[in-house]
Amino acid sequence: MHQPNSSEILFITSYPPRECGIATYSHDLIRALENKFNKSFQISVCALESEYEKHQYADHVKYILDTSDSDAYLKIADTINRDKNIKIVVFQHEFGFYHQHEEEFRRFLFSLIKPVVVVFHTVLPNPDDAMKSNVQNMGAAADALIVMTENSSHMLTDIYDIPQEKINVIPHGTHLVPHIDKKILKEKYGVTGKKILSTFGLLSPGKGIETTLEALPSVIAQNPDVLFLIIGKTHPGIVKHHGESYREMLEAKVSELGLQNHVRFINKYVQLPELLEYLQLTNIYLFTSRDPHQAVSGTFSYALSCGCPIIATPIPHAKEVLRDDAGIIVDFDNPAQLSSAISLLLGDNTLRKNMRLNGLHRISATVWENSAIAHAILFEKISGNKISLQYNLPEFNLDHFKRLTTDFGMIQFSKLNQPDINSGYTLDDNARALIAMCQHYELTNDQDDLKYIRIYFNFIKYCMQPEGYFLNYVDGDKKFTEQNNSINLADANGRAVWALGYFISRAHLFHSSLIDEADVLIQQALDHMQTVHSTRAMAFTIKGLHYYNEKKTSYKSSSLMKVFADRLVQMYKHESEEGWNWFESYLTYANSIIPEAMLYAYMETGEQVYKNIATESFRFLLNMIFNKSCIKVVSNRGWIKKGEVPACFGEQPIDVAYTVMTLSRFYDVFKEEDYLKKMETAFNWFVGSNHLHQIIYNPCTGGCYDGLEEHHVNLNQGAESTVSYMMARCTVEKYFGPPAPKQDKLKPNPQRQLQFNKKIRY
Secondary structure, rough: OOOOOEEEEEEEOOOOOOOOOHHHHHHHHHHHHHHHHOOOOEEEEEEEOOEEOOOOOOOOOOEEEEEEOHHHHHHHHHHHOOOOEEEEEEEEOHHHHHOOOHHHHHHHHHHHOOOOEEEEEOOOOOOOHHEEEEEEEEHHHEEEEEOOHHHHHHHHHHHOOHHHHEEEEEEEEEEEOOOOOOHHHHHHOOOOOOEEEEEEEEOOOOHHHHHHHHHHHHHHHHHEEEEEEEEOOOOHHHHHHHHOHHHHHHHHHHOOOOOOOOOEEEEEOHHHHHHHHHHHHOEEEEEOOOOOOOOOOOOHHHHHHHHOOOEEOOOOOHHHHOOOOOOEOOOOHHHHHHHHHHHHHOOOOOHHHHHHHHHHHHHHHHHHHHHHHHHHHHHHHHOOOOOOOOOOOOOOEEEEHHHOOOOOOEEEEEEOOEEEEEEEEHHHHHHHHHHHHHHHHHHHOOOHHHHHHHHHHHHHHHHEEOOEEEEOOOOOOEEEEEEEHHOOOOOHHHHHHHHHHHHHOOOOOOOHHHHHHHHHHHHHHHHHHOOOOOOHHHHHHHHHHHHHHHHHHHHHHHHHHHHHHHHHHHHHHHHOOOOEEOOOOEEEEOHHHHHHHHHHHHHHHHHHHHHHHHHHEEEHHHHHEEEOOEEEEOOOOOOOOEEEEEEEEOOOOEEEEEHHHHHEEEEEEEEHHHHHHHHHHHHHHOOOOOOOOOOOOOOOOOEEEEOOOOOEOOOOOOOHHHHHHHHHHHHHHHHHHOOOOOOOOOOOOOHHHHHOOOOOOO
């Protein structure tokens, strides 16, 4: 969409292959930033190590700071100041990184002339004078501070007297996961039939795992099929100073309590894909930290994102996130309380399910993609206009699109990303799916698309009735439902004509016999459509006839297009007045389709009145739904009525997608750059440019969330939303090109490779 930006952001942090939580955190955050914003800025790393811990790093590590070398701090500060590409310096701060070198670190911070962001991974509630002064100095030197909980933010202001305006709360990131069926994963890992309790992380006495072991006997008495997984190797720092004494103590306790058949040690550093699968098969996750001042836990966050019901000790992070029935809090070092909580959850499937859903909704805003957006917005703000955010175009992912599709058609709804066959099927969804899959096939020539195109086409054919109209609602047993008798089907019929017309317009891509079948269907439908007066049904029909006429112009189609266009003209003249250039006295759903229909009528006939109404009404709509930074489509909580204050929030992906498609057609005809800019802005709503700054499209599953509310995203990924995203995604590729070929997102570009390979040590 834009040319890459040479601005560079330098992260000063521990970094893999160093094994520590902050190293993993930084790696995940940088990867997310690269995936979403590599056209906006480049990222480099200054890896922290000491005389006792040195590593070989990948090419993206530019500098290495030996934190035990007093002279190194000012040397690297001078290098950073002289590097014109570096626009922002981000410190991932933990007090242990600079132990006995706090003064050198302070001078390092104050000597930097670049904007500085300090990320506090720990904020302690009862500092001595030296620590308080140290934190205050960091606050004074930094242009912005980041903490991961509201509790940490309050401590910085209330205890350390740091101005609130400097503090940004960006929660610890979590991973998007596909939520694979537990039965499948339990079979994969050889734990079929077991109720899985788990905990993970680098082992140390602070984990409190012995508390769980002491709680297990009474749990097992009621649940003999319990298995407790202790996932992770011993912390390298513990091994260095104490060997494996903690793990050996735990193993001895397992033997002492007779738990050999109920506890399994997975004694290795588990790679992320495997770890996320272990968490997804977990029935209850146990977080038993013994540190009441632990500000945040990545392990806790990852477990929540995998849908684990959680029992946790009361660290501030857990108390914030697990409020309101999202989990259970137990006291520190209290095996009896922990045992009761485990037994309660194991015995109540409904409670576990509710906690799982509450936890997922609570944690959804923290996925790494959203964390990257929050960081990037902060970088843009403090860069002094040296960074301008440009969202990357996601690669195609049809996984959920196909998962929703049976051999009969596309299922209507999902619970999260699991298709709900009980919701049945609709003509609406399958008509849109036919269009989207045709778009994808035209772009990619993916032969697998043809199977799905045939399924959606056959569904449309199945819904055609002998009288020449379509029914919309079909249940999971392929029977038409009573809804067809109580709901106006005009819009669904219009969408079917749109889908068939679009399909016929791509006749060169498909077998002629299939196109002939579509032609028969559309001719049957046109006889029935004569009686339609629904605004959007007429607009959808005009759109379908426009496409149809590209290949098979007929008097019937052209005359019906004009009849409908003239009806829309009369509606517009009746309702339009100064400040309200619209066809109705309200704006509801699928609004952009109406001016788009008028544009097609103008393209078909050349009549100026159609053009004038198309441009006037579309300009009015755009003014209603665009602000300076993003699109805000009409709320499904309440339509915008003439002369009334509109409802807010409740935005639907389908309206954004329709707007993208209409903008593309207006740009094609009039070549006005503003249409192109608004098309990009509208599409970016899906990838995070919205009032919550959260993704609506899920790149992990390929699904699209069902709606954007005031404070949260609806995490269900139904057919309407997922297909709408795909139509928008296919549309914008024509104008902005495909994503760059997939590479190692953390590898710097070739022009900077030599600089990175030097790995300058300080």
